[in-house]
Each structure stands twice: as C-alpha cells, then as structure tokens.
Amino acid sequence: MELLKVQDLDVYYGGIHALKQVSFTINAGEIVTLIGANGAGKSTTLRAVSGLVPTSSGSVEFKGVDITNMPAHKIAGLKLTHVPEGRRVFANLSVEVNLQLGAYLRKDKAQVQEDLERVYTLFPRLAERRRQLAGSLSGGEQQMLAMGRGLMANPELMLLDEPSMGLAPLLVREIFRVIEEINRSGTTILLVEQNAKMALNVANRAYVLENGAVKLSGTAAELLQDERVRKAYLGG
Amino acid sequence: MQWQLLAAQLINGIALGSTYALIALGYTMVYGIIRLINFAHGDIFMLGAYFGLIAISSYNLSLIPAMIISMCLAALVGITLDRIAYRPLRQSPRITVLITAIGASLLIQSLAQLIFGADYRSFPAKAIPIKIIRLGSIIITNRQIIIFGTAILLMILLHLIVNYTKLGKAMRAVSMDKEAAQLMGINVDRVIAFTFAVGSALAAAAGILVGILYNSVDPYMGTLPGLKAFVAAVLGGIGIIPGAVFGGFFMGIAENMVVAFGSSTYRDAVAFAVLILVLLIKPSGLLGKRVQEKV
Ligand SMILES: Nc1ncnc2c1ncn2[C@@H]1O[C@H](COP(=O)(O)OP(=O)(O)OP(=O)(O)O)[C@@H](O)[C@H]1O
Ligand SMILES: [Mg+2]
Numbered sequence: 178m179e180l181l182k183v184q185d186l187d188v189y190y191g192g193i194h195a196l197k198q199v200s201f202t203i204n205a206g207e208i209v210t211l212i213g214a215n216g217a218g219k220s221t222t223l224r225a226v227s228g229l230v231p232t233s234s235g236s237v238e239f240k241g242v243d244i245t246n247m248p249a250h251k252i253a254g255l256k257l258t259h260v261p262e263g264r265r266v267f268a269n270l271s272v273e274v275n276l277q278l279g280a281y282l283r284k285d286k287a288q289v290q291e292d293l294e295r296v297y298t299l300f301p302r303l304a305e306r307r308r309q310l311a312g313s314l315s316g317g318e319q320q321m322l323a324m325g326r327g328l329m330a331n332p333e334l335m336l337l338d339e340p341s342m343g344l345a346p347l348l349v350r351e352i353f354r355v356i357e358e359i360n361r362s363g364t365t366i367l368l369v370e371q372n373a374k375m376a377l378n379v380a381n382r383a384y385v386l387e388n389g390a391v392k393l394s395g396t397a398a399e400l401l402q403d404e405r406v407r408k409a410y411l412g413g
Numbered sequence: 414m415q416w417q418l419l420a421a422q423l424i425n426g427i428a429l430g431s432t433y434a435l436i437a438l439g440y441t442m443v444y445g446i447i448r449l450i451n452f453a454h455g456d457i458f459m460l461g462a463y464f465g466l467i468a469i470s471s472y473n474l475s476l477i478p479a480m481i482i483s484m485c486l487a488a489l490v491g492i493t494l495d496r497i498a499y500r501p502l503r504q505s506p507r508i509t510v511l512i513t514a515i516g517a518s519l520l521i522q523s524l525a526q527l528i529f530g531a532d533y534r535s536f537p538a539k540a541i542p543i544k545i546i547r548l549g550s551i552i553i554t555n556r557q558i559i560i561f562g563t564a565i566l567l568m569i570l571l572h573l574i575v576n577y578t579k580l581g582k583a584m585r586a587v588s589m590d591k592e593a594a595q596l597m598g599i600n601v602d603r604v605i606a607f608t609f610a611v612g613s614a615l616a617a618a619a620g621i622l623v624g625i626l627y628n629s630v631d632p633y634m635g636t637l638p639g640l641k642a643f644v645a646a647v648l649g650g651i652g653i654i655p656g657a658v659f660g661g662f663f664m665g666i667a668e669n670m671v672v673a674f675g676s677s678t679y680r681d682a683v684a685f686a687v688l689i690l691v692l693l694i695k696p697s698g699l700l701g702k703r704v705q706e707k708v
Contacts, residue, residue: 229592253598265593267586278586281579282598330598 179238180205180334180365181226181257186235188218188225188389195221197390198235203334203367208360210368210376210397212410213386219369220262222386223336226367227259228252239334254282258332262339262369264323268312272303275311275322279329289329296325299355317348324355334365341372353379373410377401385410420551422673423666428557428626430665431564435619436642437649437657438571439612445588445652446608448507452514453494454616455639456521461487461617462624462634463529469540476541480563480621484614491613492606500602525632535628560622567618568658571611575654580607588652641668641684648691650698659700663687 181203188196196218203209211219224230226237228249236245239257253259267275276296280289297304300321306314311322320340327335337356341349349372357379360366370376377383377397385393385406393406400406436458443451464483468474474482498517502510544555575581586594587604595601623638624630645664649656667687668680691698 227596229595248600249592249595250598250600253596259596261593261596265590265596267589267593269589270582270585274582278582278594278597278599281583326597 178205182238184236187233188221188230189233195389199391201384205365208366208380210380210383212373217386218389219386220338223338256333258327258330259336260323260327264319266311266319266322271308273307275326276329279326292329296328300325317344332364336367338369417550419673422669426666426669428560430662431561432619432622433642433645433664434658434661435564435615437645437661439616440643440646441651441657442608442612446605449510453517453521455635456518457487457490457613458616458620459635461620462630465621466630470537480618483617487613487617488610491609495609522632533629533631644684644688650701653700656698656700
C-alpha cells in the first residue's frame with residue numbers, strides 16, 4: 178500500500194529552483210532513503226512533504242489524502258512526523274518537556290505515558306537526563322532526543338533528516354540500530370543521509386537526488402551495486 | 414534624612430514597580446515570541462484602566478469583577494491587534510512591523526480620546542476607600558497593599574500558566590523555534606494570539622492598579638508607564654520573564670528613590686538614564702546570558 182505519494186513537486190526559494198519535478202512513493206512498512214550531495218535538495222524534499230516550505234506545483238498525498246501546502250501543524254496531526262536536520266530540540270526546556278511536546282496533539286494520555294517509557298527504554302541516556310535542559314546535552318544525546326520527540330507523536334511515517342550527522346562512528350551505528358527497531362515496530366521511514374552506505378544497508382529502496390531532481394531509483398541492493406552510485410556516493 | 418520618608422518612598426516604589434512589572438511582562442512575552450516591541454502595549458494598559466473605570470463607575474461593580482472583565486476585554490483587544498495589524502506582516506522586515514506598532518499606538522490613543530473624551534477621569538472614592546495602616550512609624554495604605562498583592566498574585570498565575578500548562582509549554586517552544594514547534598503540531602498563530610491575550614490582560618490589570626494609585630485615567634496615560642515598563646523589560650533582558658519582574662520593581666524603586674534623594678522633577682528621566690546605561694553596558698539585560706537575537 179502506498180503511504181506517501183509525491184508527484185512532480187517543484188519548489189522555489191525566490192529565484193532558486195530547488196526541487197524540479199520530484200516524484201517518489203513510499204509503501205507502508207518500508208525504509209526508503211534519499212541520498213544526494215550537499216545542496217541536492219534532500220532537506221527541501223522533506224520540508225515540502227511536512228509543510229514547512231510551500232510548493233509551487235505538484236502534489237503530496239499521505240494515506241490517500243491530499244496534503245499539498247497544508248499547514249505544517251495540521252500535517253503533524255496526521256501522524257506524519259518530521260525530525261528535522263540539526264536536531265532542533267527546544268534548548269531551554271527539559272528533556273522530558275521536549276518529549277511531552279512531541280505528543281502535543283495526542284489525547285490518549287495512558288498510551289502517551291507508555292510511549293514515554295518506550296522512548297526511555299530505546300534511549301536509556303535520555304531517561305538518566307530527563308530533568309536536564311535539552312541544550313546541555315551532547316550532540317548525540319540531542320539527536321536521540323530529537324528522534325524520541327518524533328516518536329512521541331506515535332507516527333505512521335517518520336521523516337529523518339541526517340540523523341547521524343556529526344556523530345562518532347559508535348553512535349552512528351547506535352542510531353541506525355534504533356532506526357531499524359523503530360521500523361520493525363511498525364513505523365514507515367523516509368531517511369535522508371550523507372552516509373549513503375549505511376543508509377542503503379538498512380533501506381528497502383532508495384532515490385538519488387542530483388541538483389533538485391531524481392536521477393536514479395531502485396531497491397537498495399541494486400543501488401549498492403550501481404556503478405554510478407558507487408563512484409559518486411560510496412567512495413568508489 | 415528621616416528614615417520614615419525613605420521607607421515611605423520605598424513602599425511607593427514597590428507598589429509602582431509591581432505595576433511596571435505587570436506591563437513589562439507583556440512586552441517581554443510578545444518580544445520573546447515574535448521579536449516585536451509592541452509599542453501599542455502601553456495603550457492597551459490605558460484601555461484596561463478605562464474598562465475598569467467604566468465597570469466600576471457606570472455598572473457599580475466592585476474591584477475584582479471589574480478587573481476580570483477589563484482583563485478579558487483587553488485580551489480581546491490584544492488578539493484583534495495581532496490579527497489585523499501584526500499577523501499579515503509576519504514575513505515583513507522588522508522595521509515595517511515596528512512602524513505599524515507605533516501607528517497602532519497612535520490609533521488606539523485617538524480612538525480612546527474620541528470615545529472616552531480627553532479629560533482626566535477618576536475612580537469613585539467608594540471603590541476602594543483609603544485605609545491607613547501603621548507599622549510603627551511607617552505608614553502603608555491599603556491601596557498599596559492591594560496593588561502589590563494583586564500584582565504578585567497575577568505573576569504567580571502567569572508562572573503557573575507558562576511552566577505547567579500545555580499552552581504555556583507550547584508558548585515557550587514557539588519562542589525558541591517556530592518551525593520545530595509546528596512540527597510538534599503546535600498552531601503557532603494561535604499560540605501567538607494567546608501570548609497577546611495574556612500580555613494584554615496583565616497590562617489591563619496594571620492599568621486599573623495605576624488608575625487607583627494616582628486616581629486618574631486619561632487617553633495618554635499609557636505613554637510614560639509603557640515606556641518605563643519597556644525599559645524595565647530591556648533592563649531585565651527582553652524576552653526573559655523573570656527579568657521583566659526584576660526590571661519592573663527596579664524601575665519603580667529607582668524612580669521613587671530619585672524623588673526621595675533628589676527631586677521629583679527628575680522622576681521620569683530615570684527611565685531614560687537606565688535605558689542608556691543598559692544599552693551601553695549590557696544590551697542583553699542584567700539576566701540575559703547572551704544576546705538573545707536569533708534569526
Ligand atoms: N531557505 C533557503 N533560501 C534559499 N535557498 C535555499 C534555502 N534552503 C535551501 N536552499 C537552497 O536549496 C538547495 C537545496 O538545499 P537543501 O537544504 O534541500 O539541500 P540538502 O540536499 O539537504 O543539502 P545538505 O546535504 O547540505 O543538507 C540548495 O542549493 C540550497 O542552497
Ligand atoms: Mg539537508
């Protein structure tokens with residue numbers, strides 16, 4: 178079943194044509210990754226899907242509902258959750274309040290409490306620091322918080338923008354392990370990564386963006402073998 | 414120097430300062446959330462005084478219901494001001510919004526003069542009969558106690574709202590990162606409207622309290638207290654809620670100390686002197702860690 182369907186999306190920043198006729202789909206249960214060089218338009222794609230940037234043409238459908246240019250806070254209410262680039266945790270609020278804000282729209286209090294415990298089990302370091310201000314966490318811990326906060330929305334589709342950026346190798350592996358675990362428990366994932374190799378290793382399918390347009394797509398296994406992908410993104 | 418006189422001025426300063434603090438809270442909250450110095454804030458304070466005055470003198474209400482009604486009406490005015498004047502300019506350069514704020518201030522003053530007349534008006538004496546309380550040789554009036562008590566009560570209420578309610582937490586989230594807040598499902602426009610409502614309600618309460626303190630209400634009464642409260646907010650670090658409270662009390666006490674030790678001629682100059690000093694020495698305010706400026 179198609180969970181997300183993006184068709185012929187165009188996005189402009191003033192005169193810059195950042196996305197050119199971008200189309201892709203995500204099926205329920207998948208991990209799909211979007212790879213590409215700096216400035217290729219990966220973040221812009223996620224921001225267009227979650228409603229943070231307006232699109233000038235094309236359409237976005239989620240669970241069969243047209244969400245093109247719907248306000249971001251309404252899209253969040255449809256259980257489509259965007260964990261943005263650069264973590265963007267609320268620095269002057271505690272870890273726990275950050276997590277509570279992730280569940281802002283939820284009315285199922287008992288379930289929210291269970292999800293909070295689940296996030297703490299997934300990231301024990303957050304549990305130890307639940308009263309600490311988010312701004313005082315290390316980069317890796319902030320990334321865990323950003324992902325945990327996203328999980329608190331109990332999303333059906335999670336957009337993850339460079340979750341491993343700037344982290345030590347050990348933490349990168351930890352983050353990827355958690356991504357697989359989140360997916361196993363039923364959340365579909367669209368993953369944007371610089372670390373193309375690791376991303377392709379956890380993903381089912383992938384799209385390659387170049388200069389704002391989709392250049393290649395296929396299963397992750399195919400792309401791992403593809404000569405062009407190996408040259409450009411996997412270091413030979 | 415008679416220390417009783419000093420004590421009297423200190424008590425005056427605390428009472429006056431608590432009203433500055435209430436006004437400064439609105440400045441600082443609105444600035445924290447949309448980086449706007451709402452120059453019309455002092456005029457909402459003035460409207461609050463009129464609403465209270467009318468509720469008491471024309472409808473014979475007692476102080477507390479009059480204050481509640483005035484706060485609700487002022488909240489509506491604040492929401493309306495944001496909706497029609499500021500919200501359409503969210504993406505505009507700051508200077509545009511600032512000029513709009515000055516325009517809104519002048520408009521509200523003119524409308525108030527049109528509707529309420531330009532004359533000074535005062536609260537009926539029976540609203541709060543003056544009682545003198547003696548503590549040894551220090552004299553306190555019941556009005557000073559009511560002003561201080563009401564202000565503190567409202568500040569505690571604000572503290573509870575901001576830190577413990579869902580909307581309050583959303584407010585803080587929006588002030589830190591609007592985009593991330595939207596991704597949580599927070600309706601940013603609604604949170605901004607709520608901020609205007611709360612700030613305006615506090616200003617209205619202050620308007621009534623100042624109206625009682627000086628027993629005088631007029632369409633231009635918002636200008637000077639508005640300016641002093643703005644300086645109070647800057648002094649405490651604009652955008653920082655406890656800073657506004659600190660700054661408010663500081664300004665009220667400083668003003669009355671100048672009267673005690675110098676001359677009442679200079680009482681209004683204190684605000685300008687403090688503003689210049691803060692901007693020269695620590696523009697981020699006394700409680701500000703760094704310049705709060707964010708894009
Ligand atoms: N707010 C903006 N205003 C103007 N141009 C922008 C803005 N955001 C992005 N761009 C431009 O749009 C293009 C795509 O940017 P985007 O952030 O989507 O790339 P990206 O693939 O996520 O890159 P990175 O790997 O560096 O995060 C780039 O050329 C960028 O300079
Ligand atoms: Mg990016």
